Amino acid sequence: MFSCFSKSRHPRQVLVINIGDELLDGLNTNGHLTWLGEHLARRGLAISRSVVLRDNLQEIAQELRTSWGLYDVIVTTGGIGPTTDDHAREAAATALGLSLEHVPKAEAALRERFAKLGRTVSEQDLRQCYVPTGAEAVDNPRGTAPGIFLAKDERILIMLPGPKLELQPMFENEIVPRLRSCGCACQGEAYVQVRTYGIGAVPLEKIIRPLLKPGMVLTFGTHTGVVDARISSGGNGATAEELCEVARKVRDTLGPDFVCTGHACLASLVVEQLRCLEKTVAIAESCTGGLLANAFTDIPGASKVFAGSVVSYTNDAKVNILGVPECLLAQHGAVSAECAIAMATAAAEKFGSEYALSVTGYAGPGGGTEADPVGTIYFGYASPTGVWSQRVVLIGDRGQVKLRAVNTALDWMRRNLHKYRVEDLIHGS
Amino acid sequence: MFSCFSKSRHPRQVLVINIGDELLDGLNTNGHLTWLGEHLARRGLAISRSVVLRDNLQEIAQELRTSWGLYDVIVTTGGIGPTTDDHAREAAATALGLSLEHVPKAEAALRERFAKLGRTVSEQDLRQCYVPTGAEAVDNPRGTAPGIFLAKDERILIMLPGPKLELQPMFENEIVPRLRSCGCACQGEAYVQVRTYGIGAVPLEKIIRPLLKPGMVLTFGTHTGVVDARISSGGNGATAEELCEVARKVRDTLGPDFVCTGHACLASLVVEQLRCLEKTVAIAESCTGGLLANAFTDIPGASKVFAGSVVSYTNDAKVNILGVPECLLAQHGAVSAECAIAMATAAAEKFGSEYALSVTGYAGPGGGTEADPVGTIYFGYASPTGVWSQRVVLIGDRGQVKLRAVNTALDWMRRNLHKYRVEDLIHGS
Numbered sequence: 075m076f077s078c079f080s081k082s083r084h085p086r087q088v089l090v091i092n093i094g095d096e097l098l099d100g101l102n103t104n105g106h107l108t109w110l111g112e113h114l115a116r117r118g119l120a121i122s123r124s125v126v127l128r129d130n131l132q133e134i135a136q137e138l139r140t141s142w143g144l145y146d147v148i149v150t151t152g153g154i155g156p157t158t159d160d161h162a163r164e165a166a167a168t169a170l171g172l173s174l175e176h177v178p179k180a181e182a183a184l185r186e187r188f189a190k191l192g193r194t195v196s197e198q199d200l201r202q203c204y205v206p207t208g209a210e211a212v213d214n215p216r217g218t219a220p221g222i223f224l225a226k227d228e229r230i231l232i233m234l235p236g237p238k239l240e241l242q243p244m245f246e247n248e249i250v251p252r253l254r255s256c257g258c259a260c261q262g263e264a265y266v267q268v269r270t271y272g273i274g275a276v277p278l279e280k281i282i283r284p285l286l287k288p289g290m291v292l293t294f295g296t297h298t299g300v301v302d303a304r305i306s307s308g309g310n311g312a313t314a315e316e317l318c319e320v321a322r323k324v325r326d327t328l329g330p331d332f333v334c335t336g337h338a339c340l341a342s343l344v345v346e347q348l349r350c351l352e353k354t355v356a357i358a359e360s361c362t363g364g365l366l367a368n369a370f371t372d373i374p375g376a377s378k379v380f381a382g383s384v385v386s387y388t389n390d391a392k393v394n395i396l397g398v399p400e401c402l403l404a405q406h407g408a409v410s411a412e413c414a415i416a417m418a419t420a421a422a423e424k425f426g427s428e429y430a431l432s433v434t435g436y437a438g439p440g441g442g443t444e445a446d447p448v449g450t451i452y453f454g455y456a457s458p459t460g461v462w463s464q465r466v467v468l469i470g471d472r473g474q475v476k477l478r479a480v481n482t483a484l485d486w487m488r489r490n491l492h493k494y495r496v497e498d499l500i501h502g503s
Numbered sequence: 504m505f506s507c508f509s510k511s512r513h514p515r516q517v518l519v520i521n522i523g524d525e526l527l528d529g530l531n532t533n534g535h536l537t538w539l540g541e542h543l544a545r546r547g548l549a550i551s552r553s554v555v556l557r558d559n560l561q562e563i564a565q566e567l568r569t570s571w572g573l574y575d576v577i578v579t580t581g582g583i584g585p586t587t588d589d590h591a592r593e594a595a596a597t598a599l600g601l602s603l604e605h606v607p608k609a610e611a612a613l614r615e616r617f618a619k620l621g622r623t624v625s626e627q628d629l630r631q632c633y634v635p636t637g638a639e640a641v642d643n644p645r646g647t648a649p650g651i652f653l654a655k656d657e658r659i660l661i662m663l664p665g666p667k668l669e670l671q672p673m674f675e676n677e678i679v680p681r682l683r684s685c686g687c688a689c690q691g692e693a694y695v696q697v698r699t700y701g702i703g704a705v706p707l708e709k710i711i712r713p714l715l716k717p718g719m720v721l722t723f724g725t726h727t728g729v730v731d732a733r734i735s736s737g738g739n740g741a742t743a744e745e746l747c748e749v750a751r752k753v754r755d756t757l758g759p760d761f762v763c764t765g766h767a768c769l770a771s772l773v774v775e776q777l778r779c780l781e782k783t784v785a786i787a788e789s790c791t792g793g794l795l796a797n798a799f800t801d802i803p804g805a806s807k808v809f810a811g812s813v814v815s816y817t818n819d820a821k822v823n824i825l826g827v828p829e830c831l832l833a834q835h836g837a838v839s840a841e842c843a844i845a846m847a848t849a850a851a852e853k854f855g856s857e858y859a860l861s862v863t864g865y866a867g868p869g870g871g872t873e874a875d876p877v878g879t880i881y882f883g884y885a886s887p888t889g890v891w892s893q894r895v896v897l898i899g900d901r902g903q904v905k906l907r908a909v910n911t912a913l914d915w916m917r918r919n920l921h922k923y924r925v926e927d928l929i930h931g932s
Contacts, residue, residue, distance in 0.1 A: 098550040100540025101724025101731055104533050107555065111529025121527040123562070124555040126536065133552070239899065295530025302530055357814070363800025364793035367814040371792020374868055374901055376816075383814035384824065385786075385796040388854075391811035395824065395853055424824055425817075439803055470668065472803055 085308065086146040086258065088114060090124040091137060093153035093162055094236065097126045106151045106234075106241060112337075115306065117250060118264035119147060129153055134165035138231075142170060146229060147258060152236035154219045156199045162233060166222070167206040170231075174204040180211040180220045187218060212248045216240045223252055230258060265306035266317040268324050269333040271340070271485045275301050281327050285320050287312055298474060299481040300333070300340070330489050340484035341369040341376075347491040348379035348429070355487070356425030357383035358396055358417035360408065360434040361451065366480045381425035386417065396420040409434050409443075411452050411463040418454030419461055430456040431483050437475045451479045455486060514737065515575040515687065517543060519553040520566060522582035522591055523665065526555050535580045535663075535670060541766075544735065546679060547693035548576060558582055563594035567660075571599060575658060576687065581665035583648045585628045591662060595651070596635040599660075603633040609640040609649045616647060641677045645669045652681055659687060694735035695746040697753050698762040700769070700914045704730050710756050714749050716741055727903060728910040729762070729769070759918050769913035770798040770805075776920040777808035777858070784916070785854030786812035787825055787846035789837065789863040790880065795909045810854035815846065825849040838863050838872075840881050840892040847883030848890055859885040860912050866904045880908045884915060 090110055096102040104126060111121050122145065127133050134153065141148060153162030167174045181203040188195050202219045205211045209231070212221035217240040222233035232249055234241045253259035270278060275294045282292055282303055291308035294301065305320055307313075318335075325332045334343060348355060359366045367383035370376050384395050389408055392398040398416045406412040417432035435451030442448040449468045454461065464486065468478040519539055525531040533555060540550055551574065556562050563582065570577060582591030596603050610632040617624050631648045634640050638660070641650035646669040651662035661678055663670045682688035699707060704723045711721055711732055720737035723730065734749055736742075747764075754761045763772060777784060788795045796812035799805050813824050818837055821827040827845045835841040846861035864880030871877040878897045883890065893915065897907040 095722050096724045097536070098540050098553060099544050099722050099724070099733060100537050100542070101722065101733065102726070103537040107526065108529050108532040111527050113529070115528050122557070124527060126553040128551070239903075293524050293528050293530065295525045295528070297531070304528060304530065361800075362797075363805075363809075364796025364812055364814065365800075367793030367816075368791075368797055368905075371790075371794075371814070371816065371866075372902065372905075376792075380792075380816050382816040382820035382824065383793055383812075385793070385800070385812035385814070387800065387806055387809055387811040391854055394855070395811070395813065425820055426823070437800075473801065476797075476801075 086119050087122045087144065088119045088147045088149070089141050089145040090114075090121050091134070091141075091148065091150045092124065092126045093129060093134060093150060094126070095128050098128060105238065106236075109238075109242065110149060110151070110245070113245060113250075114149070115265060115304075116263055117253060117259035118307070119253070119259060120264075120306065129159045129161055131161035131165050131168075134162055135169040138166055138169035142229060142231075147232065147253075148230070149232045149234065151234045151241060154202065154222065154233055154235055156196075156202055156218065158198070160201075163201070163204065163206075163222070166224075166231060166233060170206060170224075170226070172206040172208065175207050177203050177205055177211040177220070180205075183213065183220070184218055210252075212244060214240055214244055216243060221248065223249065225256055230256070262314045263317075265304050266314075266321045266335055267302055267304045267337065268321050268328075268335055269338070270301045270303065270328060270331050271299060271333050271481070271488075272331040273301060273328065275303075278303055282320070282324055285323050287316060287320075290317075290320070298470075298477040299485070330492055333485075333488070339369075339373075340481055340488060342373045344484055344487050344491065345370065345373045345376050345379055347488070349375075351491070353429060354379050354381045354425075354427040355429040355431065356381040356421040356427040357430065358392075358421035358432040358454075359383060359385055360387060360392075360417075361437040362433045362476050362479050362483075363387060363437075365476050366431065366433060366483055369480050369484060381427040384421065384424070392417065396424065409436060409446055409450065409452060411454075411465060414452040414454035414463045415461055416454075418456040418463075422456045428458050429487070430454070431487060432456075433479055433483055435475075435479065437472045437479070439472060449475050451475070451482070453479075453483050453486060455490060457490065515548050516551045516573065517548050517576045517578070518570050518574040519543075519550050520563070520570075520577065520579045521553065521555045522558060522563060522579060523555070524557050527557060534667065535665075538667075538671065539578060539580075539674070542674060542679075543578070544694060544733075545692055546682060546688035547736070548682070548688055549735065558588045558590055560590035560594050560597070563591055564598040567595055567598035571658060571660075576661065576682075577659070578661045578663065580663045580670060583631070583651065583662055583664055585625075585631055585647065587627070589630075592630070592633065592635075592651070595653075595660065595662065599635060599653075599655070601635040601637065604636050606632050606634055606640040606649070609634075612642065612649070613647055639681075641673060643669055643673055645672060650677065652678065654685055659685070691743045692746075694733050695743075695750045695764055696731055696733045696766065697750050697757075697764055698767070699730045699732065699757060699760050700728060700762050700910070700917075701760040702730060702757065704732075707732055711749070711753055714752050716745060716749075719746070719749070727899075727906040728914070759921055762914075762917070768798075768802075769910060769917060771802045773913055773916050773920065774799065774802045774805050774808055776917070778804075780920070782858060783808050783810045783854075783856040784858040784860065785810040785850040785856040786859065787821075787850035787861040787883075788812060788814055789816060789821070789846075790866040791862045791905050791908050791912075792816060792866075794905050795860065795862060795912055798909050798913060810856040813850060813853070821846065825853065838865060838875055838879065838881060840883075840894060843881040843883035843892045844890055845883075847885040847892075851885045857887050858916070859883070860916060861885075862908055862912055864904075864908065866901045866908070868901060878904050880904070880911070882908075882912050882915060884919060886919065 209224035219235045224231040289308045291306045293304045364385045370380040386392040418430045422430035432454035436442045436448045438448035638653035648664045653660040718737045720735045722733045793814045799809040815821040847859045851859035861883035865871040865877045867877035897904045
């Protein structure tokens with residue numbers, strides 16, 4: 075592989091151009107930017123700036139013309155498919171003063187794929203087999219449009235297909251190795267992320283800031299209760315080991331508010347803890363309405379530890395399916411510590427699980443009382459050693475209250491299982 | 504109110520600048536762009552281009568300096584709070600050659616808010632009470648940072664706070680009326696959106712394209728089975744009535760593949776249908792793991808029609824909680840039409856509801872058989888007139904299969920309830 079980059083140049087300037095009318099019209103969210111933001115940063119290529127453009131040949135060409143020379147790496151997404159509104163390929167050639175060259179290998183791959191699917195190849199489909207002179211056509215086993223990788227004048231242009239299921243494996247399997255080969259991406263991980271729960275970004279910063287070495291960069295992300303602190307070398311050459319050392323100190327200072335390093339979600343950590351214990355969990359949820367069960371079942375392999383859930387949205391369901399006593403509901407109401415305890419106990423019993431979580435509360439916008447306003451949630455937690463409840467008041471709209479309630483429940487269980495916690499590993503090192 | 508815009512100038516050029524390191528580092532998704540994309544387009548202000556920048560004074564000032572004069576409307580999000588890394592306010596003043604002026608009204612509002620919360624006002628907090636000369640400080644009843652509205656040289660600069668719960672009501676309640684007053688936003692709706700299910704974007708385009716009047720613009724968005732076609736006037740002056748006329752013709756051609764006009768989700772339509780019928784629905788779900796129940800419970804007021812759900816993730820749960828016969832599972836397996844039928848019937852019976860939906864299948868990545876590979880889902884639907892099943896094979900990763908399964912189930916129920924469908928209303932007209 076070629077090596078076009080001097081290793082000393084840090085930090086790289088990276089531009090991401092997302093192409094698609096649907097992103098500007100609010101029809102789709104720009105998930106590619108989020109994904110690339112994380113996966114480029116992990117390789118030491120933090121995005122400097124990003125632009126979203128319409129599927130317009132002139133605008134894309136203009137952007138590439140202006141930006142080429144200002145950035146070390148330019149990544150585009152979308153606009154390289156076969157349809158008449160895919161213009162990125164021509165725009166790149168125009169902007170860089172290159173012609174489009176036919177790649178026989180790409181055509182062979184496309185014809186083979188179409189033959190397998192029993193489809194005939196049209197003239198329009200064949201547009202995808204052309205790349206700007208000097209560029210590589212990057213294999214796309216999941217779709218028809220090959221990617222484009224062009225290294226030229228110490229600059230790199232990467233053009234990725236729009237569908238997520240094509241873009242993500244192409245970036246990981248094809249693009250990252252090429253970036254590493256030309257000395258543009260680091261070999262290991264360029265940052266360490268500390269995931270926390272129960273501490274705000276401001277006090278967290280007060281803990282981390284004094285631990286940083288000169289040049290290290292600290293950024294924060296918050297996700298309905300989860301606060302992530304990302305510590306990166308900032309291009310001053312801090313090693314992965316030095317970053318991990320900071321993370322370890324943060325972990326030791328935080329105690330149980332420390333969740334993990336890396337990107338594991340709360341549900342996957344609880345699933346992992348339960349797998350180690352060889353125990354199962356069941357759920358009885360009211361106001362979260364299935365979202366807590368969904369958090370568990372989003373984790374591949376959850377079936378080993380997740381027994382199931384009853385979404386007991388009505389009092390009748392609490393009584394008839396779970397067996398919560400009617401008199402308890404009449405005396406304390408469905409939104410109460412007593413009901414949360416009864417729900418958790420019933421869930422463990424009905425599903426035959428060792429652990430259970432329950433949630434009951436007011437997600438809003440309606441409901442609530444003077445004592446328990448909208449956002450008030452009671453949680454129940456049953457374990458082989460007993461059953462507990464807690465009350466929390468959460469802010470936000472209905473959707474946010476549901477999400478925060480799910481995270482609160484998962485975090486509570488994580489803390490309770492904490493002593494069995496698997497060794498925390500710094501990802502990738 | 505002032506009127507700074509000539510009405511004839513169409514279409515407006517609109518730039519959105521989202522500010523925040525977390526957006527470029529993949530720590531948060533740029534939901535503001537999606538939301539503004541829809542809400543600006545509804546007022547005839549489709550976004551021409553969008554940029555994401557870091558919280559860097561020079562870069563923000565540079566962007567504004569370059570863009571001022573090229574766009575009719577510039578909207579920024581984030582960077583106007585009280586912390587030391589909020590630079591957008593100073594950047595705007597610098598870029599436009601204006602000084603920052605103190606707004607006594609804004610300081611009074613801030614002091615009142617802080618007094619209510621029992622917090623003391625710091626020097627740093629008071630930075631939020633300054634706006635570029637000639638700009639208005641826009642009320643922010645949900646937070647501390649006022650927005651900024653500046654009309655100057657036939658251009659408009661709008662600066663919105665970063666938190667979603669402050670940004671969205673400020674835009675709707677404060678910004679839209681100002682945009683209308685100065686002749687920049689249209690009074691009614693600038694597009695009509697036709698939501699469909701069961702027809703791809705390509706055949707849908709073949710139906711809609713011949714119905715468009717010259718100048719009308721057609722864009723598509725797809726969301727795991729839902730295909731949205733948005734028809735906008737494109738600045739050539741097509742009236743809302745003409746757009747609705749196209750939508751009505753599309754509806755009549757599509758038949759049951761037509762879902763609605765506007766933005767209502769499948770679950771809210773089913774909830775609405777059930778409310779009209781005064782009937783309830785229950786769910787028994789396996790591979791969707793709570794996501795189908797969650798789709799219902801995301802709708803405010805769903806408790807009137809949603810009885811509850813059993814997430815029967817294990818065979819034991821199907822037998823013990825739902826009462827699916829063990830011999831049925833032994834003979835046909837949990838992923839079968841027979842099991843789906845039994846689950847739906849049991850859900851209706853256990854929850855005492857008139858309707859029930861059930862889902863059982865292989866979401867992946869594990870599981871599946873030769874006859875029923877990963878992605879195979881069996882659905883059950885019970886109604887007062889009978890119980891049915893259907894088998895569908897869905898593509899995508901685990902998360903996408905779950906989402907598509909939920910949409911397939913909801914769409915199936917919507918079609919079955921179709922004859923009771925409430926009158927379709929064109930939103931906002």
